[in-house]
Amino acid sequence: MKASVRDYLRERGISGGRAPSMIAGGASFAYVFGAVLLFLLLMEAVTGAALAAFYAPSSTDAWGSVAYLQDQASLGWLVRGIHFQGASAIVIVTGIHLVQTALYGAYKKPREVVWWLGILLMMLTLAWAMTGFVLRWDQAGYWANKAEIGIAAGMPLIGNAIKKLAIGGNDYGNLTLTRFYMLHVTILPAVVGGVTAGHVMLSRKLGPTPLGDGEQVSRPRWPDQTLRNTIAIAVVFTILLAYVISRHGVDLAAPADPVQAYDARPQWYFRWLFELRELSGSAKQLVAFAVPAIIGGALVALPLVDREPVRDPRRRVLYVGGLAGLLALVCGLTIASFASDAGSDELAKREAKASERAALARKLARENGVPATGAGDVFWTAPMARARALYESRCKSCHDAESKDRKGPIIAAGHGNRAWLKAFIKNPSGDENWGRTRLAKTNACMKPFQQLDPVDLDNLVELIYSESGESDVVEDKRKRGIDVFEHASIDCHSREEGMPGPAAPGLGGVGSRAYYLSFISNPKSALHMGHDKDRSQMPRFDKELTLAERDALAEYLVWLRKATPEDLAALDPY
Amino acid sequence: MGTSDTVGVMADEDRRKFLRAATRAIGGGVGLVVAGPALTLLADPATKMTVTTPTAPLDLGLAEQFRVGAEPRKVDVIAPVVKDAWLASRNVMLGAAWIQRTAPDKIVALSAVCPHLGCAVNWDPSAGNFACSCHDSRFNAAGDKLSGPAERGMDELPLQVVDGRLQLTWIRYKLGQTVREPA
Numbered sequence: 001m002k003a004s005v006r007d008y009l010r011e012r013g014i015s016g017g018r019a020p021s022m023i024a025g026g027a028s029f030a031y032v033f034g035a036v037l038l039f040l041l042l043m044e045a046v047t048g049a050a051l052a053a054f055y056a057p058s059s060t061d062a063w064g065s066v067a068y069l070q071d072q073a074s075l076g077w078l079v080r081g082i083h084f085q086g087a088s089a090i091v092i093v094t095g096i097h098l099v100q101t102a103l104y105g106a107y108k109k110p111r112e113v114v115w116w117l118g119i120l121l122m123m124l125t126l127a128w129a130m131t132g133f134v135l136r137w138d139q140a141g142y143w144a145n146k147a148e149i150g151i152a153a154g155m156p157l158i159g160n161a162i163k164k165l166a167i168g169g170n171d172y173g174n175l176t177l178t179r180f181y182m183l184h185v186t187i188l189p190a191v192v193g194g195v196t197a198g199h200v201m202l203s204r205k206l207g208p209t210p211l212g213d214g215e216q217v218s219r220p221r222w223p224d225q226t227l228r229n230t231i232a233i234a235v236v237f238t239i240l241l242a243y244v245i246s247r248h249g250v251d252l253a254a255p256a257d258p259v260q261a262y263d264a265r266p267q268w269y270f271r272w273l274f275e276l277r278e279l280s281g282s283a284k285q286l287v288a289f290a291v292p293a294i295i296g297g298a299l300v301a302l303p304l305v306d307r308e309p310v311r312d313p314r315r316r317v318l319y320v321g322g323l324a325g326l327l328a329l330v331c332g333l334t335i336a337s338f339a340s341d342a343g344s345d346e347l348a349k350r351e352a353k354a355s356e357r358a359a360l361a362r363k364l365a366r367e368n369g370v371p372a373t374g375a376g377d378v379f380w381t382a383p384m385a386r387a388r389a390l391y392e393s394r395c396k397s398c399h400d401a402e403s404k405d406r407k408g409p410i411i412a413a414g415h416g417n418r419a420w421l422k423a424f425i426k427n428p429s430g431d432e433n434w435g436r437t438r439l440a441k442t443n444a445c446m447k448p449f450q451q452l453d454p455v456d457l458d459n460l461v462e463l464i465y466s467e468s469g470e471s472d473v474v475e476d477k478r479k480r481g482i483d484v485f486e487h488a489s490i491d492c493h494s495r496e497e498g499m500p501g502p503a504a505p506g507l508g509g510v511g512s513r514a515y516y517l518s519f520i521s522n523p524k525s526a527l528h529m530g531h532d533k534d535r536s537q538m539p540r541f542d543k544e545l546t547l548a549e550r551d552a553l554a555e556y557l558v559w560l561r562k563a564t565p566e567d568l569a570a571l572d573p574y
Numbered sequence: 575m576g577t578s579d580t581v582g583v584m585a586d587e588d589r590r591k592f593l594r595a596a597t598r599a600i601g602g603g604v605g606l607v608v609a610g611p612a613l614t615l616l617a618d619p620a621t622k623m624t625v626t627t628p629t630a631p632l633d634l635g636l637a638e639q640f641r642v643g644a645e646p647r648k649v650d651v652i653a654p655v656v657k658d659a660w661l662a663s664r665n666v667m668l669g670a671a672w673i674q675r676t677a678p679d680k681i682v683a684l685s686a687v688c689p690h691l692g693c694a695v696n697w698d699p700s701a702g703n704f705a706c707s708c709h710d711s712r713f714n715a716a717g718d719k720l721s722g723p724a725e726r727g728m729d730e731l732p733l734q735v736v737d738g739r740l741q742l743t744w745i746r747y748k749l750g751q752t753v754r755e756p757a
Contacts, residue, residue: 039604043608046608046609046612047611047612049612050611050612050613050615050616051615053615053616054615054659061660061661064660064661065659065660067660068659068660069615072660073615073618073619074614074615074617074618074621075611075614075615075618076615076618078611079611079612079615082608082611220590222594223590223593223594223596223597224593226597227593227596227597227600230597230600230601230604231600233600233601233604234600234603234604237604237607237608241607365660368662369655369657369660369661369662370660370661370662371661371662371664372661372662372663372664381662
């Protein structure tokens with residue numbers, strides 16, 4: 001028994017013997033793929049180390065540190081791009097390596113252990129890629145990880161425990177990131193490194209599986225095979241580099257946001273499983289982890305089932321056919337998954353919105369920095385962002401041109417500037433002004449000033465405009481405007497700060513931040529629309545909104561006076 | 575023992591030499607293109623101001639609160655924004671300054687950072703001078719050194735009065751030397 005174990009180990013290169021310096025049958029480009037994979041792993045280690053010097057695994061900082069690395073550090077985009085797409089390259093070359101090995105029957109005795117270590121490596125590298133995707137803590141990585149962990153959580157009995165263990169607690173947060181970061185940069189590199197060492201050492205000792213059956217010349221590994229390996233490495237790296245540069249590295253979505261839905265998609269090499277899961281209806285949870293388990297089991301069992309020494313693929317139709325079928329299934333599902341996405345206009349729209357949001361977040365992070373409260377708050381560093389959000393939720397339905405049930409005057413870019421004042425004075429009950437209010441249907445409403453001399457109107461507008469405190473007032477016109485006001489407006493309005501007019505709102509400081517704050521706080525006050533009785537449909541906001549919120553809106557209205565529709569459009573992050 | 579055999583061995587040796595050189599050249603080239611960007615990225619922070627505190631003057635409030643003859647008063651120096659790589663922190667305390675009006679039209683600000691090793695310098699009302707809590711360096715009201723291990727007097731900070739408000743420029747100086755130069 002003991003002797004047979006020793007024989008087994010010796011025969012498979014595990015104990016005794018050394019790697020021969022000659023290659024039986026000579027060097028070949030058919031043997032380069034293992035070396036290319038080894039290079040790619042080393043490349044990931046080098047680029048990964050440089051990235052780790054910038055990365056902060058914390059839920060508030062992770063996205064900001066990646067955005068900084070991507071958009072501000074020299075060549076950060078390139079190193080990150082190589083690192084990210086390098087994982088894709090590893091998956092592709094691993095696929096070729098595996099198919100070639102299976103086709104040649106190279107997993108057969110005495111190379112079973114090499115094959116098993118290879119299968120293990122493939123699974124470990126896929127898991128490794130998964131732990132890397134979440135680290136950026138953007139919408140793409142966050143939601144993809146949620147889906148992947150959701151699959152694991154669907155496992156019977158142990159699913160929930162695995163989920164809690166993986167994400168480090170009951171929900172996504174700081175401990176999720178520190179945990180995945182630890183796996184990504186310590187455990188997995190160590191384990192993959194160790195298994196790779198075993199895999200390479202054994203395959204070196206046993207040598208490549210000869211391509212033909214006949215007796216062949218041996219050639220030295222160095223430099224004959226090494227040169228071929230190096231050429232293959234150079235070709236693969238050049239393709240990778242060209243791809244990364246042509247795409248300017250890799251994307252970064254908006255910061256992770258648990259309440260902002262996102263169309264999560266796994267990396268392309270998991271898309272076949274994603275599609276299979278989508279197609280499986282109520283069995284999708286089961287399918288998502290059972291199918292990979294079955295495929296993995298079949299690959300592990302292959303050398304135990306296909307035991308005949310014959311290696312010619314034509315004489316192993318069953319196994320080669322099975323492998324081809326599996327490949328066709330994986331490719332077909334992958335294509336189907338991408339095709340169904342490409343066919344959806346709705347998805348394209350949502351994705352366009354998501355990438356606009358990402359671009360804005362990255363621009364703001366570059367210009368203003370990410371707030372210490374978390375990367376998601378980067379949107380609040382945009383000028384007027386908070387006021388705009390308040391406007392959207394509290395003002396828009398009554399005041400926006402696009403609102404179906406608008407009840408008050410339109411508030412748009414240029415509100416309260418000279419052109420707006422002129423148009424208002426000419427036609428206060430116009431649809432864009434008070435036309436939709438109850439006030440417009442009463443006699444109390446201000447009458448249009450259409451017969452006013454154009455020069456007088458200009459001067460009057462300048463006077464009222466000057467009340468806002470803007471610095472670009474033309475003093476001569478303003479002075480002449482006082483005469484016009486005394487003549488045309490004094491019966492109803494007052495220019496004295498804090499004083500209502502005899503029959504209409506006071507215009508002292510109209511258009512200033514303080515005026516807007518006062519109006520928003522209580523439009524029904526005697527100073528504003530309550531000069532004789534309450535004529536405003538607008539509610540008071542002094543109880544509903546905080547002083548800071550009302551002031552933010554007042555500041556927004558002042559800003560709006562000089563804003564263009566483009567400025568306004570640039571504010572909307574969603 | 576044919577000559578052609580020897581030529582064959584020689585040619586093989588030359589070929590090997592060439593293959594070795596080619597392998598090293600290609601491998602080295604790929605290695606450089608991988609390591610180059612990674613090292614550039616690693617060196618990037620060394621070429622930048624990664625932590626930026628405002629260089630513009632900071633508002634310390636109304637100038638009229640300081641009167642001639644009053645004792646020096648400690649005022650916190652707070653930066654509205656400090657940028658640290660990707661992070662922007664608001665209202666960050668940079669340090670403190672001792673402020674006193676020495677003449678009706680002159681207000682002086684002394685950094686509360688001891689020029690010796692950077693401890694906080696406090697006003698000692700009983701002695702009527704400044705004292706460092708760590709090594710008991712003493713400075714007079716004008717900030718000149720009186721005693722103790724400090725190499726120089728307290729550091730004066732640029733101060734302006736704009737529209738009746740104090741505007742202070744915060745500077746950290748190198749510690750432990752007689753010459754006053756920004757850190």
